[in-house]
Amino acid sequence: MATGIPSFSISTLEQMYIDSCKRHDVLPNTEILSGFFKAEVKKSCNELCSLEIILDHLEDIDVPPLLDVCATIETSEIEAVDVRNGPSCTLKGECALSLMRTFNQKLRVVDLQDSPFGKDFLRELAQRGLECQTLNLRFSHFRKLNMAGKFMQIHTLNLDFSTSLTSFREDCFACMPNLVCLSMCDTRVANLWTTISALSKLSCLVELRFQKWLCCNGSASPSASSGGNLDRPDVVLPISCTDIGEQLTDIDEETYLNLGTDEVFGIFFSFNNRAINQPAHSMMKDTSDDSEVDFSSNWREFDYTDMLANVSSGWNRQVNLQNEVSSGASRNPKEESLPGLFERHIADVPLKYIPQHASPICFEKHYREYMIASLPHLKVLDNLPVRKIDRESAAVTFSQYFEYLPYNRKHKESVVSILHKREIKENRSHLQSKNQKLSYSYGNSPYFYTRSLCAAKVGSAASPFLHSLSVSGCDLGDGSRSFRPRQFEYHPSLSSLMVFGTLDGEVVVVNHENGKVVRYVPSPGAMNSVLGLCWLKKYPSKLIAGSDNGSLKLYDIEHLPPRVTSMYLGAGSITFDDFDQLTSVHINSTDELFLASGYSKNVALYDINCGRRIQVFTDMHREHINVVKFSNHSPSIFATSSFDHDVKLWDLRLKPIRPCYTNSSSRGNVMVCFSTDDHYLLASAVDNEVRQLLAVDGRLHLSFDIEPTGSSQNYTRSYYMNGRDYIISGSCDEHVVRVCCAQTGRRLRDISLEGKGFGTSMYVQSLRGDPFRDFNLSILAAHLRPNSKYEIVKVNLLASCDNARGYPKSQGACHSNSMGG
Structure with a gap:
């Protein structure tokens, strides 16, 4: 109203509600009447006059009379309305939404923790928005957050324990200009780049949490050091980010009494049980086909015993962050912000902290520094204040380990x-x-x-465009069928062609731009997997294919019919002598020779023109040789990588009795390849040990700082992208492909293989950079679960994923992860 004086008293509203119930032939709800009474009491005590509505106490028939009154609350003595949900709510989702929206700007707190409403409710809430100030969506079922509606008043959002949540649409927070506090503890968010891309839209964000650091200095019970507002949805924070910023500027860290080790572990186990038991009353049997909302599971595949191991190992790894330390002080590279015990000194009083409810993103190396450097207005991260020394240290770490833009550009240049x-x-x-x-x-x-x-x-484009290569257009005579790729290679001169070999021994040449099969060669006999593929360079219609059963064949796709049948298997192909337990083949730069390696210490040399094996070089390594690669320009130079920890360079002109040099890693080598100009060798050892060597003498040029997982089965493969400027690296125990600068070692981007169709248990089997398109690549991805197949995922780092759809689900089988490149 013009005067700002409310025209309706609480008693008037109560009478209006009773009259409305009579018109709708419904008995007044006693809980609503009680709410009006409590609001009257608060007013008489000079407290905030708020009306609390508990959805558990309402049925669908109670909503229409209440809606008649809600419109007048805007001009009444009621100052705020709080809506809370409970475990036994029977109200329909659309009724609950319509009720909340009628309160307009008087709506203060909406607590929908562990909401029983279905996917349509969450989708409607996200797409249309809500005029509340605090929104609690703990234990919700969002998979990819897309809050596209208007949330103009919201300043606190809690998404803790939303264990389906993996990522965000880039503009999902653009509709929340006043959001100050955001909590996402124990979600499945893992990617630093896509997360920061979304959070950077929040200009008022002051407090952020992906985990809770708890102080354990002898206290009987641990307590959060600061920023505890997010745990209490009833606490209303100032809408103005200036006010909240002033409150958080001078936050001190509290001191607590010591907490025993058993009690520390008890915290984790109690949370673990809570999270496991939670679906008993909250999870719905709804196999959603929507990529944004997921009710298929409420428990993510994340091992909290790993976290406990990090905590116990970190018990003796204490990070001392003195206030007096300057930003230029040297730091121990092992003392990073990994979830584990660390120590701060405030006024010479040591404070020890442990993490609780950590999301996977917290385990990313330099996570805290990356967040602080990327969000300049942040004042509290994971319950710990961001101090001046933290920001200075974060800036140094960010510039040392992260590539802001390709080719070291600090500022984006206008495309125009x-x-x-x-x-x-x-x-x-x-x-x-x-x-x-x-x-x-x-x-x-x-x-x-x-x-x-x-x-x-x-x-x-922080969220690159990913889509699965869908192969079609080949009449195989037995109707449609799905292939199970196991190895693939781009064509060296025809930008649209790719060949892949399957777990069933098939060789398929495909136009990867339109998904049409160009040539198809069935398996020649017994079940086998194609592990080695290599195109000839001077004769672009020819390729070598090798299988794990030892068979080696040269195919000329110009002389093959579109579909090869068993009676034409010999047409357009040459058979070479077998190489038992083969894992790798590679052709030299003149297309005269090729090498084969496998589960042995030997390497075989073949003459392509004669169609025969020339020589077998024996005992070249102490263990089996997983990959052999010729250089790109010298027809006699080749490199081998072995699980004996060695990478060796050889020269055929010297009759390779001894290597030109040997370079050793700390773990078994899975992969080796030359840069396009042969200046460097890129060696990949088990569990993310990736190193770049000078090809001329084997000296270490660069060691890429990729965090190991601790798994001896985490087979890592790395390749150069188009050119030698950037490398891509992925491992078979992880769903992430890392893009790193080959000159500085800094990380440019992480690509996460997660989505509705792919599910959550993805890993990288192999990968290749597109030789014709900058910042394009393909990934051979697979699921950990049984009866699922590998599929080729194309990635375009220059386009946004917001145009991508979910990947189709797959069926198939899993095979060994260590074989081949």
Whole structure:
């Protein structure tokens, strides 16, 4: 109203409600009447006059009379309305939403913890929004958060224990300009880049939590050090981010009494049981086909015993963060912000902390530093205040380990500006002094404009576009069928072609741009897996295929019919002598020779022109040789990687009795390959030990700082992307592909293989960079669960995933993860 004076008293509202019940022929709900009475008492005591509505106490027939009154609450003595949910709510979701929306801006707290409402309710809530200030959605079933509706008043959002939540749409928080506090403890959020891309839209965000650091200095019960507002949805925080910022600027960390080890572990186990038992009353048997909401499971596959191991191992790994330490002080590289015990000193009083309810993102290396450096307005992270020294240290760590944009660009350049410069043929020479050399990234390089465009696009697409390669268009005579890829290779000169070999011994040449099969070769006999594939370079219609049963064949796709039947298996192919238990084949740069390796210490050399094996080099390693690779330009130089921890370089001209050099890793080597210019060797050992060597003498050039998982079965494979500037690395125990700069070792981006169709138990079997498209790659991905197949996932880092759909579900079988490249 114009005067700002309420026109309806609480007693008037109560009478209006009773009259409305009579019109609807419904008895007044005693809990509603009690709510009006409690609001009257609060008013008389000069407290905030709030009306509390418990959805458990309502039935569908109680809603229409209440709706008649809600419209007048806006101009009544009621100052705020709180809506809470309980475990025994029988109200329909649409009734609950319509009721909450009629309160408009008087709606203060909405507590929907462990909501019994279905996927339609969550979708409607996310898409249309709500005018509340505090929203509690703990134990909700969002898979990919997309809060596209209007949440203009909200300043506190709690998504703790939403164990289906894995990621966000890039603009999912754009509709929350006043959000100050956000909590996502014990979710499945894991990707730093996509998370920051979404959170960067929150200009007022001051408090963020993916875990709770609990102080355990002798206290009978642990307590959060600060920022505890997110645990209490009834606490209303100031809407103004300036006010909350002033409150949090000078937060001190409290001291607590010691907590015994048994009690510490008890915290985790009690939470573990709680989370496991939670679905008994909250999980619905709803196999949602919507990619944003998931009711299929309420418990994620995350091993809390691993967390406990980190805590116990971290017991003796204490991080001392003195207030007096300058930002330039040296740091122990092992003392990172991993979830585990750490120690801070406040006024010379040591405070020890342990993590609780950590989301997977907290286990990412340099997680805390990355968050602090990327969110400049953040004042509290995981219950710990962000101090000036923390921000200075985070800036140093970020610049040391993370690549902000491709080719070291600190600022995105306008695509229109780049195209304009290219149109007028402008270069950067006038910006350089006479004595200043042009940088590697700029200068007169023919790739300058391409790289500039890529930098701009990658910088604006934090969530890359992923889609599964769907193969069709081949009449196999037995109706439609699905393939089970086990190895694949891009064509070296035809940008649209790719070949993949299957677990069933088939060889399929496919146009990966449209998914059409170009040539199909069935398995020649007994069940086998194709582990080795390599195209000839001078004869682009020919390729070598090797299977784990030892068979080796050369195929000429120009002389093969679209569908090869058993009676034509010999047409357009040459058979070589078998190499038992084969895992790898590779052709030299002149297309004259190829090598084969496998589960042995030997390597076989074959003459392609003669169609026969020339020689077998024996005992080249102490254990089996997983991969052998020729160099890209020297036809006699090749490298081998073995599980004996060694990578060796050989020269056929020296009759490889002894290697040119040997370089050793701390674990077994899974993979080795040359850079496109043969300047470097990229060696990948078990569990993310990735190193770049100088090809000329084997000296270590760069060690990539990728966090190990501790698994001896985590087979890692790494390749160069298009060119030698960036590498891609993935492992068979992880669902992440990492993109790193090959010159600095800094991480540019992580690509997470998660989504509705793929499920949650993904891992990387193999991967390749697209040789014709910058920042494009393909990943051979597989599921951990039984009876699921491998599939090829194409990734475009220059496009946004918001246009992608969920991946189709798969059926099939899993095989060994250590074989081949």
